[in-house]
Amino acid sequence: MSGVHLASTLPPHHPARIGYLRTFDIPEVVTGSATDRKLGELLVKAWRQDGILQVSIPSTNPTLATAFEKSKAYFAQPHEQKAACVDDQSFAGYIASGEEITAGIADYSEIFTVTKDLPETDSRVQNRWPCHGPCPWPNTEYEIAMKNLMTQMETYGDRLLKLTAYGLGLEDENELNNLVEDGWHHMRNLRFPPVNNTNGKGVRGRGIGSHTDYGLLVIAAQDHVGGLFVRPPIEGEVYENWKTSAAGAHENDSQWVYVPPMPNVFTVFPGDMLQYLTSSHLPSTPHKVGLNTAERFAFAYFHEPNFNAVCKPLKEFSHAGGGGGEKSNEGIHYGTHFTNMFMRNYPERITAKSMREEGRMEVLEGLAR
């Protein structure tokens, strides 16, 4: 595709370089062959240079097409119907445009968040674990469509983690995959209003402010409209979002790269826990979303450690310095990081209020496997 065509979807008011991302074919099964090891090295190299890469997906993908169709139908409903999809135990469900806060400013994104869908009978829900509860689905068709898409993205996530372990030269090739056993995978189904039709609660042209995401890998799909920007790693610049919020950082400077929508790909980039594990060899990629002239739909799936997993710097990288390193050997309890981030983003949500009232944050202190 020509550069002119790729640039034609650039959202207004967002000066940026156009990204030409590397695209990889991911094998159905990762065995540790020489080809797999080489591929793993190329993935790591692409993330270190560009902060993001693309994986090819089948050109006919009814799972993704159905998820887009159901997501659009959900967001097209009247506000009251959408807003009824909330839960006071989990952060799953609807987030109105202007409700989410990034770096103190309202995001214009409208979101349905999917977290692990757990019945009241689940022992973790009964034991009042923070963020654990049912997903307030709008209807069964939507539920099936989103669960199918998450399962598809999960298979990419598992294979990518194995390849990453090879690419990083880990002695234990399963070390990353072991962390995601019964992983706290979740997904954000997103709609962005057109730039000229917002409710005025945020800042003109800003869809979601600059941020990093929390776990191991972010796997995303976007429609043809365009809006995503990433900030590739820059020598000497280290964010440690688990210590000090990376939200809002460098939001309006000149280092942003536009990720043009491409057919038949998922984009993939590292999250905070992969940065911590690798002592910043693979930094969590800051990204943001700009509003375009048309409405935009996207999915961001998060391939995460088990809620109760404790991430510790990998021994192969623990002397690398820069984020993690020798001072942080006690590790990070992933569920605590996740909960802190959601409490920060939705302080007024019913879930956050009931967690404070019921003292559920204290339950976190008794966890860790």
Ligand SMILES: O=C(O)CCC(=O)C(=O)O
């Ligand atoms: O809209 C996108 O492409 C990305 C959204 C995003 O960054 C998020 O939901 O965390």
Ligand SMILES: [Fe+2]
């Ligand atoms: Fe994100």
